[in-house]
Amino acid sequence: MSDNKQLQRDTAVEALYAEAVHWHINTGDETIHAKRVGGKWRRFKWLTNALWLILFLGPYLRWGDRQAVLFDIPNRQFHLFGVTILPQDFWMLSLLLLFFAILLAVVTAIAGRVWCGFFCFQTVWTDVFTWIEEKLEGPPAQRRKLEKAPLSFEKISKKGIKHLLWLMIAFLTGVGFITWFVDARQFWIDLASFSLGTTALITLALFIAGTYVLAGYLREQTCFWLCPYARIQGVMVDNSSAVPTYDFHRGEPRGRVKKGQKSDDQTTGDCVDCNQCVAVCPTGVDIRHGQQEGCIMCALCIDACDIVMTKLDRPTGLIRYESLDTLSGKENRPLLKRPRIWIYGAVLMLSLVGIAYGLSTLEAIEIKVIHDRQPLFVIQSDGSIQNKYTVKILNKMTEDMDVTVSATGIDGLQMAGAEKPIGSRHGKVTPRTVFVRVPRENIKGGSMSLLFRAEGRDSSGQPFMSERQSVFMGPD
Amino acid sequence: MADKNPFPGENNTGHIWDDNLRELANPPPRWWMVAFWASLIWWVAYGVIYPMWPALPGSQGFTKGVTGWTQMKEYNEGVAEVEAVRAQFETKLAGLSAADILKDEGLSAYTVASAKVLFGDNCAACHGRSGQGGPGFPVLVDDDWLYGGTIENIEQTITGGRKGVMTAHGNILKAEEVDELANAVVAGKPESSPLFLQKGCIACHGMDGKGMAALGSANLTDSLYRFVPQNDQSVLESVKYTIMHGVNDPTDPNTRQAVMPAFGERLSQDEIKKLAVYVHKLGGGQ
Numbered sequence: 095m096s097d098n099k100q101l102q103r104d105t106a107v108e109a110l111y112a113e114a115v116h117w118h119i120n121t122g123d124e125t126i127h128a129k130r131v132g133g134k135w136r137r138f139k140w141l142t143n144a145l146w147l148i149l150f151l152g153p154y155l156r157w158g159d160r161q162a163v164l165f166d167i168p169n170r171q172f173h174l175f176g177v178t179i180l181p182q183d184f185w186m187l188s189l190l191l192l193f194f195a196i197l198l199a200v201v202t203a204i205a206g207r208v209w210c211g212f213f214c215f216q217t218v219w220t221d222v223f224t225w226i227e228e229k230l231e232g233p234p235a236q237r238r239k240l241e242k243a244p245l246s247f248e249k250i251s252k253k254g255i256k257h258l259l260w261l262m263i264a265f266l267t268g269v270g271f272i273t274w275f276v277d278a279r280q281f282w283i284d285l286a287s288f289s290l291g292t293t294a295l296i297t298l299a300l301f302i303a304g305t306y307v308l309a310g311y312l313r314e315q316t317c318f319w320l321c322p323y324a325r326i327q328g329v330m331v332d333n334s335s336a337v338p339t340y341d342f343h344r345g346e347p348r349g350r351v352k353k354g355q356k357s358d359d360q361t362t363g364d365c366v367d368c369n370q371c372v373a374v375c376p377t378g379v380d381i382r383h384g385q386q387e388g389c390i391m392c393a394l395c396i397d398a399c400d401i402v403m404t405k406l407d408r409p410t411g412l413i414r415y416e417s418l419d420t421l422s423g424k425e426n427r428p429l430l431k432r433p434r435i436w437i438y439g440a441v442l443m444l445s446l447v448g449i450a451y452g453l454s455t456l457e458a459i460e461i462k463v464i465h466d467r468q469p470l471f472v473i474q475s476d477g478s479i480q481n482k483y484t485v486k487i488l489n490k491m492t493e494d495m496d497v498t499v500s501a502t503g504i505d506g507l508q509m510a511g512a513e514k515p516i517g518s519r520h521g522k523v524t525p526r527t528v529f530v531r532v533p534r535e536n537i538k539g540g541s542m543s544l545l546f547r548a549e550g551r552d553s554s555g556q557p558f559m560s561e562r563q564s565v566f567m568g569p570d
Numbered sequence: 571m572a573d574k575n576p577f578p579g580e581n582n583t584g585h586i587w588d589d590n591l592r593e594l595a596n597p598p599p600r601w602w603m604v605a606f607w608a609s610l611i612w613w614v615a616y617g618v619i620y621p622m623w624p625a626l627p628g629s630q631g632f633t634k635g636v637t638g639w640t641q642m643k644e645y646n647e648g649v650a651e652v653e654a655v656r657a658q659f660e661t662k663l664a665g666l667s668a669a670d671i672l673k674d675e676g677l678s679a680y681t682v683a684s685a686k687v688l689f690g691d692n693c694a695a696c697h698g699r700s701g702q703g704g705p706g707f708p709v710l711v712d713d714d715w716l717y718g719g720t721i722e723n724i725e726q727t728i729t730g731g732r733k734g735v736m737t738a739h740g741n742i743l744k745a746e747e748v749d750e751l752a753n754a755v756v757a758g759k760p761e762s763s764p765l766f767l768q769k770g771c772i773a774c775h776g777m778d779g780k781g782m783a784a785l786g787s788a789n790l791t792d793s794l795y796r797f798v799p800q801n802d803q804s805v806l807e808s809v810k811y812t813i814m815h816g817v818n819d820p821t822d823p824n825t826r827q828a829v830m831p832a833f834g835e836r837l838s839q840d841e842i843k844k845l846a847v848y849v850h851k852l853g854g855g856q
Contacts, residue, residue, distance in 0.1 A: 469702035475792035
């Protein structure tokens with residue numbers, strides 16, 4: 095590469111960023127009507143959009159005689175297919191949240207705002223809403239014309255149908271959300287008989303309003319000004335993250351193609367300044383200004399540019415997934431040499447292992463033992479030492495169960511208070527106060543360990559057991 | 571003014587200072603204005619629905635709001651809610667004796683939970699927060715009872731109070747006699763000393779020295795003492811002190827003080843019943 099050429103490119107880059115100074119950010123005073131074009135990323139986007147069908151259809155899956163996945167908040171039970179998780183197991187939820195938080199970080203570090211561009215409900219719902227808009231009102235130019243047009247029957251009917259469809263989707267979104275928390279079949283029955291509870295009604299109203307306003311009106315403004323994740327993800331991207339990028343080395347200086355021009359006497363860069371990338375952008379940014387906060391990295395501009403490049407017989411990929419490092423001629427650090435990948439990967443693995451451990455060791459009954467600390471121990475008239483414990487039996491099964499509690503670990507210990515089996519109620523914690531007495535001569539040191547065990551059988555005769563280590567305190 | 575404006579087309583207000591400093595009329599974004607007016611409406615609606623201070627101009631104090639909401643009202647509703655839950659248990663408890671309550675697992679669990687406050691208010695000052703006793707005050711969590719540890723005994727003790735008496739023997743016994751008796755008691759075998767019989771200890775503490783629940787006399791054979799040695803006192807010294815100065819003996823100014831006040835007047839029958847169950851369940855009930 096000659097010095098002259100390099101200089102030319104550098105000035106081109108300078109000019110590029112000089113332009114950015116005058117870049118206008120849409121603060122919501124105009125509606126962005128993005129053009130829709132086909133392409134592989136568009137197809138991919140429909141696939142990722144379709145993932146959200148789970149929200150609508152998931153609640154209708156059944157498992158035995160109940161909903162397969164149900165977050166039953168009033169009864170404090172979380173059904174996940176065959177597993178029922180009680181609040182006591184909710185530490186796994188924090189691991190799950192950690193997993194998704196780190197997943198967001200690692201994906202963003204590797205390929206930018208993939209969540210924003212392909213999976214986020216704001217993006218997906220906006221995409222579907224504008225798709226409906228296009229089907230009813232036509233491509234962007236027609237939509238702008240219709241907006242300016244005086245009120246007419248045609249305008250009212252087009253707009254009316256659109257808003258009706260939007261509201262219907264908003265309604266279904268609300269139903270989709272709520273039915274994860276209440277039984278889906280019962281919800282429809284209650285809805286039809288006007289006997290929905292206040293909570294469900296308010297949630298439904300909020301979802302209808304939220305969906306309608308956020309996807310119908312606020313759209314990209316949400317990503318610009320409301321969403322914190324948009325900004326957080328900005329700091330997760332570094333120079334080695336491959337994100338939709340305009341190759342300014344290849345594209346600049348821009349020049350419009352003239353009729354009959356041959357590729358040989360091309361004096362300008364590959365960018366023909368057709369502005370297709372801006373026209374298709376759902377957030378109205380110009381990718382040629384480089385990475386910016388408004389870009390949700392949905393890759394639709396890649397489709398648009400590739401179409402133009404193919405038509406002009408130039409190589410595609412003027413806008414492509416590329417990192418700043420490779421773009422500036424540096425070698426991209428391999429994935430495995432980036433400490434982030436290792437650290438994020440380790441946290442991901444840890445949280446997954448934790449969840450797997452939690453799910454595989456879910457006990458049907460769980461015993462907790464709380465040693466009474468005031469007083470730590472009591473001397474009895476025969477000189478023996480007595481300790482008081484509160485034993486709590488958590489029964490996670492669907493039936494009540496008689497549980498026998500025993501303690502072992504110290505010679506000659508006697509337990510009072512649990513002679514009869516404890517009737518533990520299902521889905522509840524049953525507490526019981528027990529006293530453990532140990533003869534003076536068997537006391538060794540101020541603190542001795544003691545093992546409590548709860549045992550029971552369900553109606554089919556299957557045994558369940560849970561153990562808990564505790565201490566027995568005595569005089570030194 | 572518009573015709574004199576030297577900066578046309580930039581939407582300024584016409585206020586210009588120092589040749590070129592001017593005020594632009596940039597409206598806030600639409601969403602901001604919507605939020606602004608929405609909060610104003612919210613504020614007005616809130617003032618109409620809920621109490622508002624100060625009141626509207628011309629009136630004093632505060633407006634009550636159309637719903638008549640007050641914190642006290644909400645508090646009372648909360649209390650009523652709790653009372654309603656308690657009522658199902660309380661009505662059952664009213665018709666039962668303390669012994670009956672003990673037999674019912676659910677009711678005794680409720681009683682233990684609800685009598686905790688009663689215990690804290692009336693008993694904890696002397697007997698400790700958890701009945702672990704205090705300097706000079708009996709432990710309620712062990713199995714050693716002066717007046718018996720059955721539920722009826724406990725109920726009776728709370729209702730009528732207790733005041734045990736032991737004569738001060740400082741002037742009656744010689745120093746070596748006190749020594750001998752005290753050593754026998756510390757050894758757990760008071761009857762091993764002939765003095766135990768001769769000096770009339772058996773009258774209250776019994777032939778075997780195990781005490782009599784009817785009199786509230788202490789069991790001298792077990793390993794627990796009604797009066798636990800204080801500070802650096804040895805057990806022997808403590809026992810000698812009790813023998814010499816007695817308990818609640820008005821003739822000795824240094825006598826041990828041991829008075830359990832009567833709660834029959836202060837607490838209702840039901841409350842005493844609950845407390846008896848609570849104490850019985852502390853660990854030593856018989």
